[in-house]
Amino acid sequence: MDYLVILLLQIGSAVASLVLMSIGLAVIFGMMRVINLAHGEFLMLGGYAAITAFNHGVNLWLAMVVVAPLAVGLFGAVVERLVIRHLYGRLIDTMLATWGLSLAMIGFVTVVFGNTVSGISAPLGSLSIGAYRTGAYEIFLIGVAVLLLVAGWLVLRFTRYGLIARGTMQNPAMAAALGTNPSAVYAVTFAVGSALSGLAGGLLAPLSGVVPTIGAAYIAKAFITVISGGAAILSGTAIAATLLGAINTLATFAFTSVLGEVALLVAAVVLLRLLPQGITGRFFRRAL
Amino acid sequence: MTTSSTTASSTGSSTARPLLQTRGLTMRFGGVVAVDHVDFTLQERELRCVIGPNGAGKSTFFKCLTGQLVPSEGDVLYRGTPIAGSGSHRIARLGVGIKTQVPNVFDGLSARDNVWIAAAKVAPGRAAERRTDEAMARVGIAAIGHRLVGQLAHGQRQLVELAMVIAPEPDLILLDEPAAGMTDEEVDRLVDLIAELNRSHALVVVEHDMQFIRRIARIVTVFHQGAVLIEGGVAAILTNEQVRDVYLGKQAASPPHASRGEVSAQRTEGS
Amino acid sequence: MKAGRVKAGPVKAGRMALAGNLAVLAAGLAALFGLPAFAETYLIINSTIFAAFAILALSLALIWGYAGILCFGQAAFFGLGGYTYAVAAINMGETTLPALMAVLLPALFAGLLGYFMFWGRISDVYLGVITLTVSLIFYRFVNQTAGEQWNIGDAPLGGFNGIPSTPILNWPGRAGDQLAPEDIFALSVGLLLAVYFGCKLLLATRFGRILVAIRENETRAELLGYDVRLYKLAIFMLGGAMAGLSGLLFANSVFVSPTMFSLPVSGQIIIWIIIGGLGTLIGPVIGCILMQVLTNWLGTVSQIKGFGWVDPNLVLGVLLVIFVLLVPRGLTGLAAGVWSWLKGLANRAPAERSATREQTDP
Numbered sequence: 001m002d003y004l005v006i007l008l009l010q011i012g013s014a015v016a017s018l019v020l021m022s023i024g025l026a027v028i029f030g031m032m033r034v035i036n037l038a039h040g041e042f043l044m045l046g047g048y049a050a051i052t053a054f055n056h057g058v059n060l061w062l063a064m065v066v067v068a069p070l071a072v073g074l075f076g077a078v079v080e081r082l083v084i085r086h087l088y089g090r091l092i093d094t095m096l097a098t099w100g101l102s103l104a105m106i107g108f109v110t111v112v113f114g115n116t117v118s119g120i121s122a123p124l125g126s127l128s129i130g131a132y133r134t135g136a137y138e139i140f141l142i143g144v145a146v147l148l149l150v151a152g153w154l155v156l157r158f159t160r161y162g163l164i165a166r167g168t169m170q171n172p173a174m175a176a177a178l179g180t181n182p183s184a185v186y187a188v189t190f191a192v193g194s195a196l197s198g199l200a201g202g203l204l205a206p207l208s209g210v211v212p213t214i215g216a217a218y219i220a221k222a223f224i225t226v227i228s229g230g231a232a233i234l235s236g237t238a239i240a241a242t243l244l245g246a247i248n249t250l251a252t253f254a255f256t257s258v259l260g261e262v263a264l265l266v267a268a269v270v271l272l273r274l275l276p277q278g279i280t281g282r283f284f285r286r287a288l
Numbered sequence: 289m290t291t292s293s294t295t296a297s298s299t300g301s302s303t304a305r306p307l308l309q310t311r312g313l314t315m316r317f318g319g320v321v322a323v324d325h326v327d328f329t330l331q332e333r334e335l336r337c338v339i340g341p342n343g344a345g346k347s348t349f350f351k352c353l354t355g356q357l358v359p360s361e362g363d364v365l366y367r368g369t370p371i372a373g374s375g376s377h378r379i380a381r382l383g384v385g386i387k388t389q390v391p392n393v394f395d396g397l398s399a400r401d402n403v404w405i406a407a408a409k410v411a412p413g414r415a416a417e418r419r420t421d422e423a424m425a426r427v428g429i430a431a432i433g434h435r436l437v438g439q440l441a442h443g444q445r446q447l448v449e450l451a452m453v454i455a456p457e458p459d460l461i462l463l464d465e466p467a468a469g470m471t472d473e474e475v476d477r478l479v480d481l482i483a484e485l486n487r488s489h490a491l492v493v494v495e496h497d498m499q500f501i502r503r504i505a506r507i508v509t510v511f512h513q514g515a516v517l518i519e520g521g522v523a524a525i526l527t528n529e530q531v532r533d534v535y536l537g538k539q540a541a542s543p544p545h546a547s548r549g550e551v552s553a554q555r556t557e558g559s
Numbered sequence: 560m561k562a563g564r565v566k567a568g569p570v571k572a573g574r575m576a577l578a579g580n581l582a583v584l585a586a587g588l589a590a591l592f593g594l595p596a597f598a599e600t601y602l603i604i605n606s607t608i609f610a611a612f613a614i615l616a617l618s619l620a621l622i623w624g625y626a627g628i629l630c631f632g633q634a635a636f637f638g639l640g641g642y643t644y645a646v647a648a649i650n651m652g653e654t655t656l657p658a659l660m661a662v663l664l665p666a667l668f669a670g671l672l673g674y675f676m677f678w679g680r681i682s683d684v685y686l687g688v689i690t691l692t693v694s695l696i697f698y699r700f701v702n703q704t705a706g707e708q709w710n711i712g713d714a715p716l717g718g719f720n721g722i723p724s725t726p727i728l729n730w731p732g733r734a735g736d737q738l739a740p741e742d743i744f745a746l747s748v749g750l751l752l753a754v755y756f757g758c759k760l761l762l763a764t765r766f767g768r769i770l771v772a773i774r775e776n777e778t779r780a781e782l783l784g785y786d787v788r789l790y791k792l793a794i795f796m797l798g799g800a801m802a803g804l805s806g807l808l809f810a811n812s813v814f815v816s817p818t819m820f821s822l823p824v825s826g827q828i829i830i831w832i833i834i835g836g837l838g839t840l841i842g843p844v845i846g847c848i849l850m851q852v853l854t855n856w857l858g859t860v861s862q863i864k865g866f867g868w869v870d871p872n873l874v875l876g877v878l879l880v881i882f883v884l885l886v887p888r889g890l891t892g893l894a895a896g897v898w899s900w901l902k903g904l905a906n907r908a909p910a911e912r913s914a915t916r917e918q919t920d921p
Contacts, residue, residue: 100879107873380784
C-alpha cells in the first residue's frame with residue numbers, strides 16, 4: 001500500500017517535471033508555430049538566475065518564483081525582437097537560429113559562471129509515508145504544475161488576451177484580418193513562454209543543480225512532450241506529460257533510469273507513428 | 289502503356305466496363321460533408337466536363353480519386369479495381385494523371401527537367417528523353433525548356449504541368465481548372481490539345497469558364513454542395529434553369545442538401 | 560542572339576562545373592601527396608580529423624541539401640559508426656570486417672529510424688525533433704555505460720571516458736599490422752574525394768534527379784507515381800552510412816567517446832552547411848574546414864590570459880544566428896552573388912560606353 005502511494009507520487013512528480021519543462025515551449029509552439037531550440041537554455045538561464053539571486057541574499061522562494069521568470073521573460077522579449085521576429089513563417093530557419101542562440105548561451109554562461117555544477121538544496125525537507133521517505137518539495141512541484149495548467153486554462157478561457165490567443169491559434173491570418181496586431185501578440189507570447197521556462201528552470205534547479213550544458217537534458221523531454229501532445233497547448237501537454245511520465249517512471253522502477261528515458265523516447269516515437277498530428281491533433285480537437 | 293490494347297477491345301464491346309466508377313463516394317471533414325454520395329461513371333476515352341460553383345466539392349472529389357484524400361465512405365473503381373485509400377503513387381502507376389488546381393510543379397527545376405521527371409517514371413533512358421521532347425512539343429513549351437519553372441508566368445506553369453501530366457501517357461487525365469491564368473492564345477492551344485488527347489485518353493476537366501466548357505464539352509456533370517446535381521449533354525445543361533440558379537447562388541434551386549450550405553463550400557476549397 | 564545565348568548557357572555551365580571538379584580534385588591530391596612531405600604527425604592527425612568531418616558534412620549536405628531531410632541528429636550515425644568499429648575491432652582483432660560494419664550498422668539503423676519517420680509521414684519539423692532526440696538518447700545511454708556490466712564481449716563501453724584503447728586499422732588480412740598515421744590520413748583524404756565525387760555522380764543519375772524533384776515538391780512526385788518514402792529512406796540510409804564512415808575515420812585518428820553522439824556535434828554539422836551553403840556539396844566541405852580551423856584557433860586563444868571570454872560555443876552560436884539572418888545562402892551563395900554582380904558590372908560598363916557613343920554619334 002505504501003509502496004503504491006510512493007509509486008503514484010513518483011509518477012506524479014515525473015509528470016509535473018515534464019509539464020514544467022515543456023509548458024513554455026508548448027505556449028510558444030502552440031501559438032506561434034515557432035520551435036525554440038534554445039528552450040533548454042532558457043530553463044538553464046532560469047536556474048542560474050534563481051541561484052545567483054539566492055546567493056546575493058534574495059529569499060529562495062522569491063528567487064525561484066519571481067526573479068527567474070522575470071529575468072528569462074525579459075531575455076525572451078529581447079530575443080524575439082532581435083532574432084525571432086525576422087524569421088516568422090520560416091520554421092526551419094527559426095530552428096536553426098535558435099540553435100545558434102542555444103550554443104551562444106551555453107558559451108556565454110560557461111564564460112560567466114564556469115563549467116561547474118552550481119546548486120541549492122531543495123527546501124521543505126522530506127515526508128514519511130509508511131516505511132518510505134519522499135521529498136516534500138516534489139509534492140510541492142506537483143501542486144505548481146496543476147496550478148499552472150489551471151491558471152493557463154483560466155487565462156485562455158476568460159481573458160481578452162486568451163480570446164486573441166485562441167483566435168491566433170486557430171487561424172493566424174483570420175486573427176490578423178480581425179484587426180489584432182499579430183506581431184504584438186507574438187511578442188507577448190514569446191515573452192510569456194520564456195517567463196514560464198524561466199520559472200520552470202528556477203523551480204527545477206534545486207532538484208538537478210545547474211551546469212551550462214543542462215539544457216540538453218531538458219530539451220529532448222520537452223520536445224517529445226509538446227510534439228506528442230499536439231496542437232492544444234494545455235490539454236496536449238497535460239495528457240502527453242501524464243502518459244510519458246508514467247511510462248518513464250514505471251520503466252525506471254522496473255529497470256534503470258536510463259532505460260526509463262529510452263522507454264519514454266520509444267513510446268513517443270511509436271505514438272508519433274500512430275498519431276502524426278499528436279494526441280490532441282487526433283482527439284480532443286477543440287481543446288485548449 | 290500496356291493497357292492500350294485492352295482499352296481498344298473493351299470499348300468496342302457493348303458491355304464495356306467503365307474506366308472509372310465511384311459508388312456512394314463521400315468525404316467528410318469533421319461534421320462537414322465536402323463530397324456527398326457521388327456516383328460517377330466514366331467510360332474509356334470519354335471526355336467529361338465537371339462544373340459547379342466554388343466549393344461544390346470538385347477538387348475534393350479529384351483528391352479522393354488520386355489518393356490525396358482517403359474517402360470517408362464509398363468505392364472508387366478503376367477498371368474494376370478498388371483504389372479508394374491507395375497511395376497516390378500507386379494510383380498514378382495505374383495510369384491516372386492529374387493537373388491540380390494550384391500548379392503543382394518542381395519550382396527549382398527547369399521546365400524540361402520537370403517534364404523529364406514525369407517521363408522517367410514510365411520510360412527508361414533514351415525513351416524518357418524522347419517522351420519529354422514529345423510532350424513539350426505537344427504543349428508548345430519546347431522554347432522555354434531551360435527556364436526555371438519558379439520564374440515562369442502562371443499560364444506557362446500550367447502548360448508545364450500539363451506536359452508533365454501527358455508525358456507518361458496516362459489512360460485517365462484529370463484536369464482541374466487548366467485554363468486559369470492562360471492567355472487567349474494558350475487557351476486556344478489547350479482546346480486543340482484536349483481534343484487531340486481525347487482521341488486516345490479519357491479526360492475529366494473541371495472548369496469555371498463557361499466559354500471554355502462550351503468549346504470542349506460533350507457531356508457535363510454539375511456538382512453542387514458536394515453532390516451531383518445533374519448530368520447531361522452540354523447544350524441542355526448550359527440552358528438548364530436549375531444550373532443557372534446554382535451559379536447565381538439562388539437557394540431556390542432546392543438542392544438535395546440545402547442545410548449544409550456555405551460552410552461546406554468554404555471548407556472544401558480551403559482544404 | 561537570343562538562341563545563341565540559350566545554347567551557350569549549358570555549355571558554359573558545363574565548362575565551369577568541369578573546372579570546379581578539377582579544382583577540387585587538384586586540391587584533394589595536393590593535400591594527399593603534399594602534406595605528408597613536410598607536415599608533422601600532429602598536423603597530419605589534425606588533417607585526418609578534418610577529412611573525416613568533411614565526410615560527415617557531406618552526409619548531411621546530401622540528405623538535407625538535396626533531399627530536403629533536415630536531420631538534427633546526424634551525430635547518432637557518426638557515433639554509432641565509431642562505436643561499432645571500436646567494439647567489433649576489440650572483439651575480433653582483425654579490423655577489416657569491423658570497418659565494414661561501421662558503415663553498415665549506421666545505415667541499417669538509419670533504415671529503421673527512417674521507416675518510422677517516412678512511413679509515418681512525419682513533417683520536417685517533427686523529423687528534426689525526433690532525430691535530435693534519438694541522438695540525445697544515445698549520448699545519455701553511452702555516457703552511463705561505465706562498469707563491467709556494460710562490456711560487450713571484451714570491449715568495455717567505458718561510459719563517460721569512451722574507449723581510449725580503440726584499435727587502429729590494420730592492413731586487410733594482416734591483424735596487428737597497423738596503419739601509420741600517414742596511411743590513415745591518405746585513406747581519409749582518398750575516401751573524402753571518393754565520397755565527394757560519388758555524391759556528384761549520384762546526383763546526376765535518375766535517382767539523384769528524382770530526389771531533387773521530391774525535395775522541390777513531394778506531392779507532385781507522388782502524383783507522378785514515385786514512392787517518395789522509398790527514395791527518402793534510401794538517401795537517409797546512404798547518409799547514415801557516410802556518417803558511419805566518418806565515425807570510423809574519426810575513431811582511427813582520436814578514439815571513441817560519448818561526445819561523438821552529442822548535440823554540439825550535430826549542431827556543428829548544421830553550422831558547416833549553413834555557413835558553406837545549403838544545396839551544394841563543396842560549400843559544406845569548405846564550411847567544415849573553415850569552422851574547424853576557427854574552432855581550433857579559438858580554443859588556443861581562449862587559453863591566453865584576458866581572452867577567456869572567447870568561447871568556441873559562443874562564437875559558433877553567434878555566427879550561426881548571423882548567417883541564418885543575413886547570409887541565408889552561405890559563403891558559396893555569397894560568392895556566387897558577388898561573382899554575378901561583378902560580371903554585371905563588367906557587362907554594363909561596355910554597354911554604357913556604346914550607349915553614350917550612339918547618343919553622341921548623330
